[in-house]
Amino acid sequence: MQYLDNIIFLILLVAGFGLFGKSLFKIYRNIRLGREINRSDRKPERWETMARVAMGQSRMVKRPVAGILHLFVYVGFVIINIELLEIIVDGIFGTHRFLATIFGHTFYNIFTATLEVLAILVIIGVVLFFIRRNFYGVKRLTMKELFGWPKNDANWILIIEFALMVAFFSMNSSDLILQKRGVLAEHGSFPISQITLVPFLEIFNFDSGFLVFVERFAWWFHFVGILFFMNYLYYSKHLHIILAFPSTWYANLDLYGKFNNLDSVTAEIKLMMDPNADPYAAPAEGAVAEAPSKFGAEDVFDLNQVQLLNAYSCTECGRCTSVCPANITGKKLSPRLILMKTRDRLEEVGRNIDKNGKFEDDGKKLLNDYITKEELWACTTCNACTEACPVLLDPLSIIFEMRRFLVMEQSAAPQELNLMMTNVENNAAPWQYNQADRLNWAND
Amino acid sequence: MDFTIKTMADYAAEGKSPEVLFWVGCAGSFDDRAKKITKAFCKILNKIGVEFAVLGQEESCTGDPAKRAGNEFVFQMMAMTNIEVLNAYDVKKIVTACPHCFNTLKNEYPNLGGNYEVIHHTQFLKQLMNEGRLKIEGGAFKGKKITFHDPCYLGRANGEYEAPRMLLEKLDAELVEMKRCKTNGLCCGAGGAQMFKEPEKGNKDINVERTEEALSFEPKIIATGCPFCNTMLTDGVKHFNKNTEVEVKDIVELLAEAEDL
Numbered sequence: 001m002q003y004l005d006n007i008i009f010l011i012l013l014v015a016g017f018g019l020f021g022k023s024l025f026k027i028y029r030n031i032r033l034g035r036e037i038n039r040s041d042r043k044p045e046r047w048e049t050m051a052r053v054a055m056g057q058s059r060m061v062k063r064p065v066a067g068i069l070h071l072f073v074y075v076g077f078v079i080i081n082i083e084l085l086e087i088i089v090d091g092i093f094g095t096h097r098f099l100a101t102i103f104g105h106t107f108y109n110i111f112t113a114t115l116e117v118l119a120i121l122v123i124i125g126v127v128l129f130f131i132r133r134n135f136y137g138v139k140r141l142t143m144k145e146l147f148g149w150p151k152n153d154a155n156w157i158l159i160i161e162f163a164l165m166v167a168f169f170s171m172n173s174s175d176l177i178l179q180k181r182g183v184l185a186e187h188g189s190f191p192i193s194q195i196t197l198v199p200f201l202e203i204f205n206f207d208s209g210f211l212v213f214v215e216r217f218a219w220w221f222h223f224v225g226i227l228f229f230m231n232y233l234y235y236s237k238h239l240h241i242i243l244a245f246p247s248t249w250y251a252n253l254d255l256y257g258k259f260n261n262l263d264s265v266t267a268e269i270k271l272m273m274d275p276n277a278d279p280y281a282a283p284a285e286g287a288v289a290e291a292p293s294k295f296g297a298e299d300v301f302d303l304n305q306v307q308l309l310n311a312y313s314c315t316e317c318g319r320c321t322s323v324c325p326a327n328i329t330g331k332k333l334s335p336r337l338i339l340m341k342t343r344d345r346l347e348e349v350g351r352n353i354d355k356n357g358k359f360e361d362d363g364k365k366l367l368n369d370y371i372t373k374e375e376l377w378a379c380t381t382c383n384a385c386t387e388a389c390p391v392l393l394d395p396l397s398i399i400f401e402m403r404r405f406l407v408m409e410q411s412a413a414p415q416e417l418n419l420m421m422t423n424v425e426n427n428a429a430p431w432q433y434n435q436a437d438r439l440n441w442a443n444d
Numbered sequence: 445m446d447f448t449i450k451t452m453a454d455y456a457a458e459g460k461s462p463e464v465l466f467w468v469g470c471a472g473s474f475d476d477r478a479k480k481i482t483k484a485f486c487k488i489l490n491k492i493g494v495e496f497a498v499l500g501q502e503e504s505c506t507g508d509p510a511k512r513a514g515n516e517f518v519f520q521m522m523a524m525t526n527i528e529v530l531n532a533y534d535v536k537k538i539v540t541a542c543p544h545c546f547n548t549l550k551n552e553y554p555n556l557g558g559n560y561e562v563i564h565h566t567q568f569l570k571q572l573m574n575e576g577r578l579k580i581e582g583g584a585f586k587g588k589k590i591t592f593h594d595p596c597y598l599g600r601a602n603g604e605y606e607a608p609r610m611l612l613e614k615l616d617a618e619l620v621e622m623k624r625c626k627t628n629g630l631c632c633g634a635g636g637a638q639m640f641k642e643p644e645k646g647n648k649d650i651n652v653e654r655t656e657e658a659l660s661f662e663p664k665i666i667a668t669g670c671p672f673c674n675t676m677l678t679d680g681v682k683h684f685n686k687n688t689e690v691e692v693k694d695i696v697e698l699l700a701e702a703e704d705l
Contacts, residue, residue, distance in 0.1 A: 257601025258551035265516045266556060269524050296514065325631040325654075330647030378644040381512050381636030382596040387627050403514030417513045420640035425518050428504035429470040430640055438468070439500040441479040442449035442486075 009091035009223075016227030023234035027243075027312055030350045033359075037304040039250045046249050049392070054248040059390040063319070065132075069125045073161065076122035077241070080115055080168070087223050100187035112188035116172065120192045123165045126158045133158075140318030145337050150316050153236050160232070164225045171218035173197035174211040183208050243313035244391040250306045251392035256383040259400060264293050296404025299365045300346045303398060310393040311343035320385035320395060326378040333378040335385035335395035341370040342398060367402055376402050377414055445483060447490050451500040452533045461533070462497040464568070467540035467549065470505050471671035477678065478671035481541055484700035485565055491705060492577050496539075502529050506548040513637040520556065523548075527558035541565040541696060543597035543670045544635075550602070564598055566607040566669050566695055573614070582615030582702045590617045590698075591663040593654065593677060594629035595670035608669050611695050615702055620661045630654050632668075632676035639672050655680025659690065666692045 039046075052058045057074060061067035089098045100108040133141050133154060146154075173193040178184040190198075201211075233239050271277045297303045320335035321327050327334050345366045353359050367373075379399045386394050406412045413421070420430045428435045455462050466485070471478040489496050507522035530538075538560050540546050550562035563571070572578035592612060598604050605626045612619050624630040633643065633650030643649055655677055658666045666681070668674045671694070678692045693701075 255551055255602055257547040257597055259511060261520065261552060261555055262516045265520050269517070269520045272521075273524055273528075295516065323628065323630075325633060325650045326644070326646070328630075329643075329650050329653050331644045333644070374644055377641075378646075379636055380596070380631045380633060380638050380650065382631035383600045384596075384628075384631065387600050400512075400514070403512075404516060405514075407514035408516060413513060413515075414641050416641035417637055420637065421510050421513060421515050421518050424505045424507065424510045424522060428522065429474060430505060430509050431470065431474055433470075433474045435504065436501050438473045438503055439449065439451070439498065441468075441473060441482055442445050442498075442500075444445070444479070444483075 003094075006092060006094055012224065012227060013088065013091070016230060020230050020233075023231065024242075026350060026354075027234070027239075029353075030346050031305050031308045031312070033301055033346070033349065034303050034305040034308040035301075037306055039252075039306060042253055045253055046251075049251060049253070050245055050249045053251075053390075053392055054244045057390075059392075062388075062390075066317075069128055072118075072121040072125035073129070076118040076125070076165075077161075079118055080122070081226075083115060084226060087219070087226075090219075091223065096184065097187040108187060109189035112172075113191050116169075116190050116192040119165050119168050122161060126161045126165075130155065130158045130162075140322040143318065143321070143334075145321075145334055145340075146316065146318075150237065150340070153238075154316070156232075157236060157238050160225065160229055164222060164229070167218045167221040167225065169193055169197050171215055171222060173201055174215040174218065177201060178208060178211050178215065181208055183212070237314065237316045240313050240315040240391065243309065247306075247309055247313040248392050250309065252306075252394055252397070256386055262295065262404075264295075294405070295408035296406070297398070297401035298367045298405045298409070300342060300349055302405070303342065303366075303401060307342070307394070307398050307401075308346055310395075310398075311339050311346060313391060314339040314343065314393055315391075316340060317390065319388040319390065320393075323384040323388045325380055325382060325384065331374075331378040332372065333375040333399075335399075338371060338375070338395040338398050339393060342366060345370050367405065371402065373406065373412070375399075376406065379403075445486065449486060449500075450497050452497045452502065452535075453500070455497050456533060462495040464494065464496050464537045464539050465530075465533075465535050466496045466498050467506075467538050467542075467545050468498050468503060469540060469542035469545045469671070471675075472541055473503070475671060475675070477675060481671060481674070481694040481697055484694070484697045484705070485541055487700050487705040488569070488578070488696065488703065491703065492572065494572070494577070499529065506545045508544040508548045509637040509640060511548070511552070512635070519552075523553055523556050523558070527553060527556060530558060530560065535560055537561045537563070539563050539565055539568040541669075541671065541694065543595040543601075544672065547597045547601050564602075564604060564607070564669065566598075566611055567604060569696065569699065570607040570610055573611070580611075580614040580699055580702055582617060584702050584704075585615040585617040585665075585698065588617045588665065589620055589661065589663045590615070590665045590667050591620050591622055591658050591661050592625070592667045592669075592695075593622070593632065593658060593673055594625055595668065595673050596629065596631050596635050598669055599629050600627060608667070608695050611699060612667060615698060617665075620663065622657050622661065624657060630657065632670075632673040634672035634676045639675075649680075651676035651680040652683050655684065659684060659686060663690060665698070666690060667695050667698060668692065669695050 057071055060070050086097065086099045090096060103111055132138055172190045175184060176190050176193055176198055179186045294302055300308060314336065316336055318336045324333060324335050349359060352362055376399055381396060383396060386396055423430050423432050427433060452465065468482055472482040504522050504526055506526065507519035511519035538549055543564060546562060546564045549560065569578060590612060592608055594605065631650060632654055658677065666677055668677060674692055674694055681687050681690050681692055
């Protein structure tokens with residue numbers, strides 16, 4: 001029975017990572033349902049963008065309060081996870097503070113002290129975030145569109161992170177007291193525990209057996225907590241801690257104003273304009289018949305893979321919605337909701353595939369069942385949303401693709417826009433003026 | 445106009461080509477308010493002796509509103525037709541006073557075979573000023589409070605924030621920035637083909653929201669660099685019954701006024 005701890009630890013470790021891997025695979029499979037898009041050009045620029053925006057958080061600090069608090073939590077999260085390495089080794093081999101033997105005395109002191117400082121910053125961060133989100137009334141965080149799971153999810157994340165950090169300090173504090181009593185070998189330096197929890201615990205003068213229990217309990221809580229949190233990600237907006245990296249790497253590097261030109265249309269128009277083209281010509285010998293393509297997007301399958309990745313990466317912070325001119329003036333459009341609804345639909349499609357082995361028509365579509373025309377037609381394509389997103393997501397491209405579907409597949413534009421488009425087509429201007437009158441201003 | 449506006453066809457007939465093609469755009473050609481911007485720009489170019497031409501009857505809509513409404517077919521039809529005309533005249537440099545034409549010509553024409561140097565009129569005027577060809581003395585505007593509204597398709601879409609501001613500074617006016625300016629600028633409400641339809645239901649119109657912000661600084665002039673922003677903000681100013689106190693003017697109109705043209 002001596003190795004029972006180690007065995008339980010290993011089972012949990014394998015199960016935790018196994019489940020997490022399964023979730024990641026599902027996300028990967030779902031994203032692959034989208035259309036392929038080539039975004040592997042300009043690699044140096046892409047690495048640079050990812051380093052600057054995802055790792056460097058360059059866009060987060062545009063809103064300084066949220067930016068700095070987020071930086072606390074982010075840096076703390078990344079570095080404290082180095083400790084996970086130690087936990088894993090300790091857990092498997094039954095060692096205690098294994099890294100101390102590798103790092104050496106001084107460096108291990110610096111390491112543990114740094115972790116303590118970061119951990120207290122994480123606590124400050126999540127507590128202020130919790131207050132800000134629930135009591136302070138930041139509009140984008142209290143909008144009706146977040147009611148229900150999105151709001152609870154956000155709070156759960158903060159609570160879990162808080163609990164993990166409290167466990168971390170409980171572990172260090174009891175460890176430190178035990179080290180002072182000579183029960184455990186002296187490893188590490190714990191400046192924050194030393195001045196906060198340790199004096200508090202010492203008042204009660206607990207016996208060493210109890211402190212060993214507290215230390216072990218906190219250690220296990222920390223470990224199980226991390227595994228739980230990791231697996232919770234899949235169900236949460238917190239997925240951004242992983243997907244922000246690929247999302248920024250695959251981000252659109254062109255100017256915001258440059259919308260893509262559909263190549264299928266280009267081919268068609270060239271044929272129309274070529275006086276020598278034979279529209280009835282048989283396809284060239286051996287040419288593979290192309291699958292009938294669809295213009296624009298009606299469902300998640302018609303969106304590209306980067307757009308679907310974007311939907312999973314959105315952390316629902318609402319910076320996009322808070323700057324959207326349509327949303328500010330009370331229209332139904334919310335860029336954040338465009339991404340959230342895209343993800344909801346994609347998840348639904350994923351569950352459908354899990355159940356049936358392949359996608360069986362469920363009579364639903366992203367268009368109308370999730371995103372309404374009213375939302376789509378309210379967009380001014382001003383790009384405020386894409387400029388605001390801290391991880392370079394592009395809700396506008398989804399809106400644009402869906403407009404294309406409405407217009408080119410369904411001819412379902414608002415009547416006034418139909419009139420405008422007819423004018424452009426017939427009079428070469430959006431208004432009903434004669435092209436021959438274009439230079440009249442010069443003679444006024 | 446008290447001088448002749450020459451077309452590309454005129455230049456071609458003379459066997460010459462102008463320094464720059466002025467892409468007037470639909471608003472600049474047909475909209476009574478925007479025509480004043482067109483004329484002001486021509487007057488400045490004429491005064492400093494820039495050889496420019498327009499396409500006149502050969503110009504068509506760039507296709508921007510159709511594209512952004514989702515009609516790729518109409519967009520590309522317009523684009524290909526325009527490209528044929530531009531390439532036939534071997535056009536190298538295009539200047540336009542409309543950020544929507546500017547954006548489309550610059551960003552969406554190249555992969556359809558239309559490669560030109562495309563610049564916004566504020567960028568062109570800045571160039572002319574840097575070259576010493578355009579000199580501005582803004583006596584008429586000294587100390588007047590001006591606020592500049594960034595057009596989305598000049599600013600955020602193409603990253604140009606400095607050229608219009610540099611020109612305004614030359615007027616010796618008191619330039620005040622709105623809170624939502626530059627990358628954080630607020631749309632006037634006309635982009636994405638919204639100009640041509642009624643807005644969706646909401647609490648208020650976007651141009652009213654934007655004008656409210658601009659008016660809160662009590663400016664004498666709201667400066668713009670886009671004919672559509674101009675219309676939207678003019679309507680906004682009327683909405684607040686401020687049209688006798690506050691003017692909405694394109695930058696090029698202000699420059700023409702400063703030069704007493």
